[in-house]
Amino acid sequence: MVVFAAPAPKREPHIVVRDLTMAFGDFIVMKDLSFTIGRGDIFIIMGGSGCGKSTLLRHLVGLTEPARGEIFYGKESFTKADEARRSELLRRIGVLFQSGALWSSMTLSENIAVPLEAYTNLSPAEIRDVACLKLALVGLKGFEDYYPNQISGGMQKRAGLARAMALDPDVLLFDEPSAGLDPISSRLLDDLILELRESLGSTIAVVTHELSSIFTIGDNSVFLDTESRTMIATGDPKELLVHCEVPTVHRFLTRGGNERATERKP
Secondary structure, eight states: OOSEEOOOOOOOEEEEEEEEEEEETTEEEEEEEEEEEETTOEEEEEESTTSSHHHHHHHHTTSSOOSEEEEEETTEETTTOOHHHHHHHHTTEEEEOTTOOOOTTSOHHHHHHHHHHHHOOOOHHHHHHHHHHHHHHTTOTTOTTOOGGGSOHHHHHHHHHHHHTTTOOSEEEEESTTTTOOHHHHHHHHHHHHHHHHHHOOEEEEEOOOHHHHHHHOSEEEEEETTTTEEEEESOHHHHHHHOOOHHHHHHHHTTTOGGGGGOOO
């Protein structure tokens, strides 16, 4: 049950989650999730540890099936789609996993080539050109023939992002993109996400607990509550900080002496 909803950009619905319950057997992870991600949103999925943020991301790409409810892309039910149609829909979605999930035995360009080889009819030379272009977009021009263990953690995350963009997806899903990064690398990644939204017009959903990222890039969000096992707030994170009186949400957004809390109205 939503306790508080803050204003968020009014955009055409791109992803709609309706009455979703996530469960493992009899154990309910989250229930009654209903929210809309607008086209072009940078949508933050946030909440405390163990609340089901990454599990929700897995539901959005069909790696885990809902116990109840539906997920729509546009007006089409992803949940009820057959395997062939799901595969078509998934080609429009790019995923950046928390670890980057790069193949250690492949160069960066070879990693990015994997989805291109699987889903396109491009020639090897054309695939190489696309891979180089995607790496250039994330600031890794000149690193095409490096292996993952030859570059930093932040560069690995950017390479993972380049692979997520390989098929020019409409939707990008990021699972804790800043995890393990130093503050400077984290900020550079945030800036890159903003640039990609502006240049590509992609809809982006980000699982994160990093306050700096939440307030820098997020313009819409959902808060998952571990105690009630449902969503208790939704909307622009900056509006939630200022106006939301729900104690759990306020504590989360002001932890660590967050200086933005001074903006909060009495």
